Amino acid sequence: MNVLTNFIPLPGPLRYLAYTRAAVARVLAYRVNFWMGAVGTVLGMTIQYYLWTAIYHGEDGALAGYGAVEALTYVILGQALQGFLHPEGDPLGRKVRDGSIAVDLARPADWQWVVFWDYLGGSLFRWLTTGVPAMVLFTVVGAVAAPPSLGAFLVFLVSAFLGFVLLFAWHFLFGLLSFWTKGGGLIDLKATAVSLFSGALVPLEFYPPGLRRMAMALPFRGIYYLPLSIYTGRLGAGEAAGALGWQAAWAVGLFLMARVLWRRATRSLVIHGG
Amino acid sequence: MPLIEVSRLTKVYQVPLRQPGFTGAALSLVRPSYKAVTAVDGIDFTIQAGEMVGYIGPNGAGKSTTIKLLCGVLAPTSGSVSVGGLDPHRRRMENARRIGLVYGQRSQLLWDLPVRETFYLLRRIYQVPESTYRENLADFGRTFEIDAVWDTPVRLLSLGQRMRAELAAALIHSPPIVYLDEPTIGLDVLAKSRIREFLRQMNRRRGTTVILTTHDLRDVEEVCDRIIMIHQGRLVYDGALEGLRGTFGERCTLTLELEEAAGGAVAPEVALDDDVRLIKADGKRVELAFDRRRISAPEVIARACAVLPVRDLVLRETDLESVVKQVYGGNGIENGNGNGEGRGGGEP
Ligand SMILES: Nc1ncnc2c1ncn2[C@@H]1O[C@H](COP(=O)(O)OP(=O)(O)O)[C@@H](O)[C@H]1O
Ligand SMILES: [Mg+2]
Numbered sequence: 001m002n003v004l005t006n007f008i009p010l011p012g013p014l015r016y017l018a019y020t021r022a023a024v025a026r027v028l029a030y031r032v033n034f035w036m037g038a039v040g041t042v043l044g045m046t047i048q049y050y051l052w053t054a055i056y057h058g059e060d061g062a063l064a065g066y067g068a069v070e071a072l073t074y075v076i077l078g079q080a081l082q083g084f085l086h087p088e089g090d091p092l093g094r095k096v097r098d099g100s101i102a103v104d105l106a107r108p109a110d111w112q113w114v115v116f117w118d119y120l121g122g123s124l125f126r127w128l129t130t131g132v133p134a135m136v137l138f139t140v141v142g143a144v145a146a147p148p149s150l151g152a153f154l155v156f157l158v159s160a161f162l163g164f165v166l167l168f169a170w171h172f173l174f175g176l177l178s179f180w181t182k183g184g185g186l187i188d189l190k191a192t193a194v195s196l197f198s199g200a201l202v203p204l205e206f207y208p209p210g211l212r213r214m215a216m217a218l219p220f221r222g223i224y225y226l227p228l229s230i231y232t233g234r235l236g237a238g239e240a241a242g243a244l245g246w247q248a249a250w251a252v253g254l255f256l257m258a259r260v261l262w263r264r265a266t267r268s269l270v271i272h273g274g
Numbered sequence: 275m276p277l278i279e280v281s282r283l284t285k286v287y288q289v290p291l292r293q294p295g296f297t298g299a300a301l302s303l304v305r306p307s308y309k310a311v312t313a314v315d316g317i318d319f320t321i322q323a324g325e326m327v328g329y330i331g332p333n334g335a336g337k338s339t340t341i342k343l344l345c346g347v348l349a350p351t352s353g354s355v356s357v358g359g360l361d362p363h364r365r366r367m368e369n370a371r372r373i374g375l376v377y378g379q380r381s382q383l384l385w386d387l388p389v390r391e392t393f394y395l396l397r398r399i400y401q402v403p404e405s406t407y408r409e410n411l412a413d414f415g416r417t418f419e420i421d422a423v424w425d426t427p428v429r430l431l432s433l434g435q436r437m438r439a440e441l442a443a444a445l446i447h448s449p450p451i452v453y454l455d456e457p458t459i460g461l462d463v464l465a466k467s468r469i470r471e472f473l474r475q476m477n478r479r480r481g482t483t484v485i486l487t488t489h490d491l492r493d494v495e496e497v498c499d500r501i502i503m504i505h506q507g508r509l510v511y512d513g514a515l516e517g518l519r520g521t522f523g524e525r526c527t528l529t530l531e532l533e534e535a536a537g538g539a540v541a542p543e544v545a546l547d548d549d550v551r552l553i554k555a556d557g558k559r560v561e562l563a564f565d566r567r568r569i570s571a572p573e574v575i576a577r578a579c580a581v582l583p584v585r586d587l588v589l590r591e592t593d594l595e596s597v598v599k600q601v602y603g604g605n606g607i608e609n610g611n612g613n614g615e616g617r618g619g620g621e622p
Binding site: 012015017018019021022025026029030099100102103105106107108109110266267268269 | 342345346347348349366367368370371373375377380381382384386387391394395397398399400401427
């Protein structure tokens with residue numbers, strides 16, 4: 001049995017960063033796609049600027065409790081975050097469709113972490129290289145307000161990351177469900193739930209009371225509404241801390257749920273092709 | 275104790291059935307119906323450390339499914355697999371650290387990125403020590419010419435270059451067990467023989483256990499000391515290559531088309547000695563098999579033309595399909611369970 005005794009010691013969790021690096025390299029490998037995405041983001045932010053400037057035109061007071069600057073900051077930053085917190089993201093779709101999951105599973109790596117770090121790489125890199133500079137530009141020209149303090153900004157970064165984990169867990173759960181259903185309808189439902197209830201497009205205060213109550217009860221507001229509200233200063237320090245806790249609880253809960261489902265899925269998993 | 279033990283291994287796929295028409299499609303949404311496909315059907319074998327085993331069978335026999343079961347990528351429907359004392363599916367991560375795998379029909383390389391990125395990733399994921407990594411890279415680098423393609427995106431590689439890179443990637447962490455699923459598919463003769471030579475060396479120098487699926491007879495002849503043959507998910511032969519020598523030896527088939535049907539009657543005269551064997555003679559078609567190492571093709575053709583009114587002829591290499599057919603159909607396979615002196619089988 002001596003062939004099996006020269007074991008390599010159990011690798012540490014940092015090894016998954018190799019997938020993050022590969023994901024960044026993949027974004028860079030397709031420059032045209034990258035630039036199209038960048039242009040799309042800036043264009044989307046500009047459209048939001050004109051749209052919401054028009055909405056507030058001739059309006060002296062606040063709408064749904066939002067003044068013009070706060071509303072503009074919210075929706076434009078929301079747009080800048082779309083590359084990072086992608087409502088229609090499908091982190092495991094490609095891996096299942098083309099069967100590369102069979103390659104991942106033959107490696108000593110936890111698949112959920114593989115998909116997570118891989119997905120984080122592409123999303124974070126796109127955001128850092130387009131969303132963030134665009135946001136700086138919009139702030140410098142005075143189209144949006146800067147965060148109230150450095151502290152608020154740092155808390156916002158943590159909150160946005162928790163939003164990412166929450167969204168990832170949601171995508172992962174639904175991706176697993178499609179192992180069984182093989183349907184596209186589920187994917188639409190998944191993206192619609194995020195777009196509608198996360199506050200990605202409009203602050204939730206703008207919703208009619210019924211819809212608003214629903215959005216407040218669901219976990220999706222942890223993806224956009226909470227981080228954006230921290231950035232605009234709507235949530236004070238105490239409220240922000242509560243928001244982080246709420247996000248973390250949902251993120252971890254959904255992540256663990258996805259983990260349990262994945263454990264079950266792996267028994268009945270079928271891999272396509274040779 | 276054997277390294278790999280497979281017992282009553284069975285894998286059944288549930289394939290969704292699509293009823294025709296709109297109503298059928300709508301119905302399958304509500305109540306999908308499935309057809310069970312048994313890809314692997316009660317297979318038993320054991321493999322000792324250091325063996326080189328050819329796992330062969332025609333397309334759809336269940337080779338790839340078996341490999342995925344051995345790797346733990348799929349869970350068996352019933353029966354069991356044990357690799358080095360572990361259940362590869364339940365202990366997938368532990369098992370994965372000591373295996374290397376090449377899927378011939380699917381790439382494990384990072385498709386959009388230069389070759390080096392895959393090696394960087396694998397080095398991290400398997401936590402290959404720096405010295406091992408350098409040594410292995412130097413070793414394979416020469417054999418597989420990795421240096422030449424190091425900075426080339428994988429999608430731009432030729433099939434041969436890609437397959438060499440796949441092999442190097444599968445071996446970079448020095449796995450004691452290597453599964454190769456059709457690693458020579460689509461390669462030219464030179465590339466194939468280089469890979470075979472490398473596998474033999476690796477086995478000799480490092481004692482690596484190799485399980486190789488293929489439907490190229492040459493791979494089996496030149497690399498493997500033992501073969502396991504499956505057909506429709508069932509094991510039909512397990513033993514030394516010599517056990518199949520009679521069938522493998524006849525590497526060429528000559529098909530003759532005659533002027534008149536009556537010619538078939540004299541066909542046995544061509545196959546007078548052991549060198550040429552008559553496989554079939556019905557009407558105007560006669561099929562002969564012979565070993566090219568013992569008698570040359572022109573000689574066989576000359577002999578046939580001397581006694582038969584030959585109008586046309588086709589010469590081709592015996593393929594695995596017909597070998598399997600002969601083994602499965604005729605040569606006394608008992609209970610579909612192999613008749614060879616299985617090397618790994620039966621030992622405590
Ligand atoms: N993912 C799958 N779903 C359903 N049937 C499959 C799947 N994979 C393989 N099969 C079926 O199982 C049988 C064995 O396939 P496979 O193991 O790929 O054979 P081989 O590698 O020997 O060509 C075939 O009949 C094939 O159609
Ligand atoms: Mg196959």
